[in-house]
Amino acid sequence: MGVFSESLPLNSSLFLAPTPIRAxxxxxPTHKITLVIATGNPGKFNEMATLLAGVxxxxxxxxxxxxIPRMPPEGGESFQENAWRKAEAVAHxxxxxxxxxxxxxxxxxxxxxxGVLSARFGGPQATDAERNARLLELLxxxxxxxxxxxxxCVVAIADPRGTVQVAEGVCEGRIALEPRGxxxxxxxxxxxxxxxxxxxxxxxxxxxxxxxxxxxxxxxARAILEGILAKRGSPDxx
Ligand code: IMP
Numbered sequence: 001m002g003v004f005s006e007s008l009p010l011n012s013s014l015f016l017a018p019t020p021i022r023a024x025x026x027x028x029p030t031h032k033i034t035l036v037i038a039t040g041n042p043g044k045f046n047e048m049a050t051l052l053a054g055v056x057x058x059x060x061x062x063x064x065x066x067x068i069p070r071m072p073p074e075g076g077e078s079f080q081e082n083a084w085r086k087a088e089a090v091a092h093x094x095x096x097x098x099x100x101x102x103x104x105x106x107x108x109x110x111x112x113x114x115g116v117l118s119a120r121f122g123g124p125q126a127t128d129a130e131r132n133a134r135l136l137e138l139l140x141x142x143x144x145x146x147x148x149x150x151x152x153c154v155v156a157i158a159d160p161r162g163t164v165q166v167a168e169g170v171c172e173g174r175i176a177l178e179p180r181g182x183x184x185x186x187x188x189x190x191x192x193x194x195x196x197x198x199x200x201x202x203x204x205x206x207x208x209x210x211x212x213x214x215x216x217x218x219x220x221a222r223a224i225l226e227g228i229l230a231k232r233g234s235p236d237x238x
Pocket of ligand 1: 101
């Protein structure tokens with residue numbers, strides 16, 4: 001710990017400046033592992049970082065993970081396949097532990113659609129409002145008890161040697177008769193939690209973040225990471 005302060009000349013002007021000196025005398029932060037969060041979306045990175053607060057890992061966004069030559073397209077048949085492939089590819093290319101997720105909405109009356117197509121439902125150029133309108137149109141005339149649906153999220157954690165562990169979170173609900181609420185994103189205004197009588201679009205974000213599919217999957221992902229960390233002795237300083 002003293003190495004940095006002892007190597008400074010006593011008459012250094014830095015010595016009089018409290019902020020740089022504090023920075024120089026502080027030992028570099030140490031973490032047991034570096035964990036790449038495989039998303040290019042800063043909002044999602046921040047949400048994941050909040051959900052992993054206190055885990056002894058240095059979290060790195062995808063654009064700081066070095067060159068990733070080949071990202072697999074999100075064209076798999078399941079959320080698990082998409083999350084798994086993404087985590088594996090980034091861990092292999094970066095040489096780091098990597099966390100990736102995939103999520104979406106499954107509507108029972110539509111045989112599970114939009115499912116893995118959630119982000120592209122109604123065409124890649126469609127807006128969230130257009131996607132919601134399309135879904136409501138497809139469900140026209142279907143009564144509330146047959147409008148059951150769920151958000152599903154799968155999180156995959158890959159180590160650089162290729163081992164992958166997955167965690168899944170599911171939030172059950174139903175599709176409302178019309179959009180309600182302006183909070184959140186995507187399908188939030190039409191996804192209703194029957195016991196609360198509110199859509200995700202009407203809920204306080206704190207409430208949504210306690211019961212959402214992503215929060216549930218991330219709680220399990222945290223347990224997986226704690227298990228990985230418990231097996232590792234010395235910190236990863238790279
Ligand atoms: P991804 O996991 O970020 O690829 O999300 C896929 C798509 O699922 C998003 O573009 C949204 O349309 C939908 N989706 C996933 N999670 C949510 C959510 O919490 N609220 C609303 N829509 C969501």
